[in-house]
Amino acid sequence: EPEVTQTPSHQVTQMGQEVILRCVPISNHLYFYWYRQILGQKVEFLVSFYNNEISEKSEIFDDQFSVERPDGSNFTLKIRSTKLEDSAMYFCASSEEYQGSEQYFGPGTRLTVT
Amino acid sequence: RKEVEQDPGPFNVPEGATVAFNCTYSNSASQSFFWYRQDCRKEPKLLMSVYSSGNEDGRFTAQLNRASQYISLLIRDSKLSDSATYLCVVNGKFSGGYNKLIFGAGTRLAVHP
Numbered sequence: 001e002p003e004v005t006q007t008p009s010h011q012v013t014q015m016g017q018e019v020i021l022r023c024v025p026i027s028n029h030l031y032f033y034w035y036r037q038i039l040g041q042k043v044e045f046l047v048s049f050y051n052n053e054i055s056e057k058s059e060i061f062d063d064q065f066s067v068e069r070p071d072g073s074n075f076t077l078k079i080r081s082t083k084l085e086d087s088a089m090y091f092c093a094s095s096e097e098y099q100g101s102e103q104y105f106g107p108g109t110r111l112t113v114t
Numbered sequence: 115r116k117e118v119e120q121d122p123g124p125f126n127v128p129e130g131a132t133v134a135f136n137c138t139y140s141n142s143a144s145q146s147f148f149w150y151r152q153d154c155r156k157e158p159k160l161l162m163s164v165y166s167s168g169n170e171d172g173r174f175t176a177q178l179n180r181a182s183q184y185i186s187l188l189i190r191d192s193k194l195s196d197s198a199t200y201l202c203v204v205n206g207k208f209s210g211g212y213n214k215l216i217f218g219a220g221t222r223l224a225v226h227p
Contacts, residue, residue, distance in 0.1 A: 031213060043158060043201070043217040056214055091157055095213070102148065103215060105157040 002026045004106035006092050012112045013082055021077045021109045023092030032075045033093040033103060034067065036060070043091070049075065082113045115140045118218035120202050126224045131192045135221045137185040137202030146205040147178055149187050151198045152220065158201055161187075192225045199223070 005024045013019050025032050034046040047057040049067050064080045075094075079086055089110050093103040120137045127133050139147075147164040162169065164176040164185055175188040185202055199220040205213065 033213070033215075035215070042219040043152075043215075045214045045216070048213045058214070089155070093215075101146075101213075102160055102163060104160060108157050110155075 006106040010110045023075045025094030029094035031095045034077045035091045036088040038088045087113045117216045120218040124222040132190045135187045139204045144204045148203040150201040197225045
């Protein structure tokens with residue numbers, strides 16, 4: 001069964017450093033997403049991406065965040081200057097269609113900012 | 115009012131029990147509804163979509179009441195492996211597009227022998 005994959009599984013970085021989280025969505029999916037979950041809290045939407053551009057973003061997704069589809073398979077989330085409060089699980093998801101379709105999540109990257 | 119509200123639990127039930135979870139959502143323009151399951155420190159896994167007519171998948175039954183903005187999940191014959199957090203999820207026009215999932219905080223289920 002096809003699945004979303006993410007690397008690395010755990011990333012430790014120092015405050016102020018840049019990190020890039022990588023995702024390989026399911027191959028025939030056209031819509032890609034990033035969500036995050038701070039420990040003990042609910043899953044929160046960050047951004048959705050389609051046809052090489054952002055289709056929607058939340059208020060969390062400020063100027064320090066960016067997304068990119070650098071090639072035909074990878075989808076990345078970059079955090080330019082990490083803060084302590086960026087420590088969380090970051091989940092990538094993908095879906096076949098836009099409206100109302102089921103989203104499938106990757107195993108997540110645990111980001112720890114020290 | 116929270117966008118998606120769930121009883122956090124925990125629900126502690128014996129194997130074989132039937133357990134029901136409820137969820138309410140605030141935006142009447144919401145279009146799609148789901149139940150996801152999340153094990154500790156793992157990703158949300160899609161359990162089932164929820165349709166207006168109600169739907170069943172084995173031991174799991176989901177219901178949607180649009181008028182009351184209420185979603186439910188019924189688990190029959192609980193197994194130890196059902197122990198997890200159950201997330202009520204809504205995809206709707208909260209502040210823009212329809213492709214943003216809004217998660218409830220989850221209801222924890224613990225099934226014991």
